[in-house]
Amino acid sequence: MTHWLLVLMAALPVLGQEAPNPENMLPGCPDIVQRSEWMGLPSKCPKKSLNLPVEYVVISHTAGSPCFSPAECEQQMRNIQAYHMNTLGWCDIAYNFLIGEDGLIYEGRGWSIIGAHTGPTWNPISLGISFMGNFMERGPAPRAIRAAQSLINCGKLHGVLTPQYMIKGHRDIQRTLSPGAKLYSNLQSWPHYHE
Template identity: 45%
Template sequence: MKLIVIAVLLCAEAIRVSSDCPTIISRNRWGAKPPKQVQTIRLPVEYVVIHHSATPTCLDEDACSKRLISIQNYHMDVLKYNDISYSFMVGGDGKIYEGVGWNKQGSHTTPQWDSRSIGIGFIGNFTVEPPQKDALDVAQQLIKCGVAIGVVQADYKLLGARSLKPTESPGDALYKEIQNWDGFVRSP
């Protein structure tokens, strides 16, 4: 009887968690190539780092998939990273796209910080204007999902990439926006 109660509780928890999580477009669906090497990170992470790709944005899944392929190719072929550098990317279509995912180390800041954080990149250049509201909302939902499934600490710290390395990322407009999000800190 005790095992049945535990199973029912676990099932109820899985349903609750899945309702907290946005749909994530898989690597396979957007056309990612395999990584050169996979390095896992220790979970749960303490930091969530927000970036922008400093590329044109995309407004539908087809255009976002093409943009992601281009970003991944640049990261792997030119910068010599093992994969696309971000854990997840947010399209101008308001969808989340899987990068290296929850438990693999990206190359979005520096090795010291990459091993302790999830990197969320917004596809576009957000120096002047912030992303659309639905993109901002789904990114916040993704962070809440990470907390709900135990891969992001409940007391996480949210940073703009510029707090960890010399960069304009995530762009002035997006950086101003994330200062109003839960967990935001100016420096680690």
């Protein structure tokens, strides 16, 4: 009896953290580090759902510090969320997902919630994926590129993206240097990329 109680308690979220979101854990897809795992703060956003499937994926970079291990990337996720919420006054971290150079995918707003990554015209019709780091002078680690491409393929497989979805760099939509010159150059060779 005690054993089952311990198993049940281990499955419950830590007080003050959001429970894992099963809709962000799609079968046959790469593992995603859930908000509860990187100790994200609860969102203060109204739950505005994306009208799925969406036609666009917008790739950006955070232009901040890179991270190369799960511990570094989890801390960087908390830093980004704190900057977005406390400094910029936003209701949550802006992106749907973030990619670390540890090769892992980190849940931001997830598959179905409108992000705040590319402005009011593009946010409701796109999934925002941001690479953690600054990629003006160097490209992300190959495992980070593979993680992002795997996440996008997962979205297509599960109907989050239209079959003819288009990938765009942040700079294709807004006046910005994001996703950085080196990442942008790599992005232009991806399937489904359209300027």
